[in-house]
Structure formats: structure tokens, C-alpha cells
Amino acid sequence: DAGVIQSPRHEVTEMGQEVTLRCKPISGHNSLFWYRQTMMRGLELLIYFNNNVPIDDSGMPEDRFSAKMPNASFSTLKIQPSEPRDSAVYFCASSYTMGSYNEQFFGPGTRLTVL
């Protein structure tokens, strides 16, 4: 398996523009997670899907952020409008959740810069 795939790897955009980050989880995994990593705050969970259903979006910073998972093999994280403080590395992770066992596998991340 190719692992978790994210695109684009790097994104530079101007304030106010819409940004869409994409993720393909590992085939057969039933849980998908979006994280944000910054120097100041470290790694933070933004939203979590189980069987394509959003379970917990309490980490989404504000209404400018939205995430979808239309099927088991694809998810998007959208920021509209983007702001400079959204600059960070965004990671997608997936896992096969069974009972209390939940080993997460991470993608390479998307480095977002908002000017």
C-alpha cells in the first residue's frame, strides 16, 4: 500500500483565497483524522471521521474551516477565506479502528503558507 496520500505537498496562497487540501487514506481503514501542526501549538486534532461520518469537529478553529469525506477513499479540508494565521502543516492520518485499538498512520503533510 502507498500509505496515506496528501495533495498538494506545498501550497502558497494569498489572504482571502480558498484553499482545498486533499487526502486519500490507506485502503481498508475506517477512520480518518485531520491535524494541524505549528511551532507554537504543536499537533492539534481538527476533525475525525469514522466510516465517512464526521464524529468530532470540536477542534476546527472556526467556520472558515470545513471538511468532507464523500467516500471511504477521499477527504478534503477546505479553508475559505484563508488568513495568514492559517499557515501551518496540515496532516491527514488514517487507522483501522477496532475496539480500543487505533494505530494511526500519517501522510506526509501539506505545508500551507498564506501571504
Added chain:
Amino acid sequence: KQEVTQIPAALSVPEGENLVLNCSFTDSAIYNLQWFRQDPGKGLTSLLLIQSSQREQTSGRLNASLDKSSGRSTLYIAASQPGDSATYLCAVEKWDSGGSNYKLTFGKGTLLTVNP
């Protein structure tokens, strides 16, 4: 609110040395604890996962222990090599109150440098 602390924030050792990285957490009601490695500009690689019923896990030169009652975990690296240089993060997992979702809370990591 769960807080995860990793000490030290940075560590530099000569090649061949054995070393210990520390992780502490404030809420001992966890299910799993996972150690990750992150290379510069890369994603996270899972190293070891310790379930709540276990006290340790081993993989090659790595050994992770878990003491839930004291809220601590350690990652032991034997015979360190320059290729071990990376940031090591620990993350604790707790079921949410509804029992249907997961929360992974991460520490900020320990930056390890192994000098040849």
C-alpha cells in the same frame, strides 16, 4: 483537559549511547499511548503503540514502557545511531465521553540529535 509533556525538549548524544525520552500526561484514564518519529519536513511514523492493558512494547532497539498510575511513559533507545536523529512525539488516546470517538493528544516532542 489532557496535557502531555515531553522532557527534554532537545537532546544531543554521541553515537552508541543508550538514551531515554520521557513523556508524562495529566489524565491517567487513557486507552493507548503511541510513540511517533518525525523527520524534518516529513510526516509522522508510528514506532510503538502500548495498549492500556500492557506495560511495555519492544521493536528492535526501541522499548517503550507505560505506567498509567503515575501518568508516565518512557522510550528507551539502545545503541543510538546518527539515523535515529529526529523528533520523537508521544500521544495519548482517550475515548471521548460518548464512547464512540477517539482523541489523540500529542506532546510537543523531543528533538534528538545523535552525533557520529
